[in-house]
Structure formats: C-alpha cells, structure tokens
Amino acid sequence: MAALQWDDSFSVGIKSIDKQHQKLIDSLNDFYAHIESKSNDELIGSLLSEMRNYVEHHFATEEMYFKNYNYPEYEKHKREHTKFIEKLVDLEQRFNNGTIIASFEITTFLKNWLVNHIKGTDKEYSQFLIDKGVV
Numbered sequence: 001m002a003a004l005q006w007d008d009s010f011s012v013g014i015k016s017i018d019k020q021h022q023k024l025i026d027s028l029n030d031f032y033a034h035i036e037s038k039s040n041d042e043l044i045g046s047l048l049s050e051m052r053n054y055v056e057h058h059f060a061t062e063e064m065y066f067k068n069y070n071y072p073e074y075e076k077h078k079r080e081h082t083k084f085i086e087k088l089v090d091l092e093q094r095f096n097n098g099t100i101i102a103s104f105e106i107t108t109f110l111k112n113w114l115v116n117h118i119k120g121t122d123k124e125y126s127q128f129l130i131d132k133g134v135v
C-alpha cells in the first residue's frame with residue numbers, strides 16, 4: 001500500500017508545481033515500498049538521497065517564483081524549507097553512518113511534513129502566484 005495518495009486536495013492550482021508535488025509523493029511511496037520489502041540499506045540510502053535532491057530542486061523552484069514576484073511571505077516560507085532540508089540531511093547522515101535504521105517512523109515523519117506543508121504553507125501562495133500568471 002502507498003504511504004500517500006495524491007488527490008485534488010493537494011492541488012495548489014498551478015500545474016507545474018502540482019507535478020513536482022506528485023513526483024515528491026511518488027518518491028516517498030517508492031522509499032516506503034523499499035522499506036516494506038526490506039530492501040538493502042544501500043538502495044534505501046540512495047532513495048533517501050534522491051528524495052533530498054528532488055526536494056531541494058522543488059524548493060528552489062518555489063523560491064525562484066517567490067523572488068521573481070516579490071511574494072510577501074518569502075522569508076517565512078523559505079525558513080520552513082531550510083529546516084526541512086536540515087532535517088533530511090541529518091536523517092540521511094544518521095542512516096548512512098548506522099545511527100538510525102530505515103523505518104516506518106521516518107516515512108511517517110516525511111509524510112506528515114509533506115501533507116502539512118503542501119496543504120498549509122504552499123496553499124497560501126496559490127492565489128498570489130496564479131494572479132501573477134504562473135501556470
């Protein structure tokens with residue numbers, strides 16, 4: 001079973017960003033599936049690293065729009081991104097040095113963060129960017 005299922009309640013009304021969010025959810029589900037099937041640590045570690053890379057790419061996309069259009073909540077939103085990346089880097093390092101094991105708890109943390117951020121903080125910029133013509 002997937003950790004998280006995309007549905008319209010995740011949509012921020014901007015196709016390019018919805019696509020990236022869907023890819024993030026796919027990547028989380030892939031990670032979860034490999035934990036569930038007890039894949040080897042090397043593979044799970046590389047999936048965690050791929051996920052972090054894609055998260056960074058996605059945050060850079062949103063922040064580029066915020067900067068270009070002078071989004072008033074830019075700093076606040078960016079702080080949430082920065083904290084999450086720090087957390088991901090920490091998880092990745094601790095996983096790679098054997099301090100923690102890949103677990104459903106990690107998946108639950110990632111899942112909850114994504115759901116709350118996309119449905120909360122991300123949705124706050126929807127109308128602002130739509131009004132600027134972002135599609």
Ligand code: FEO
Nearest residue numbers: 059062117118122
């Ligand atoms: Fe879609 Fe602010 O991350």
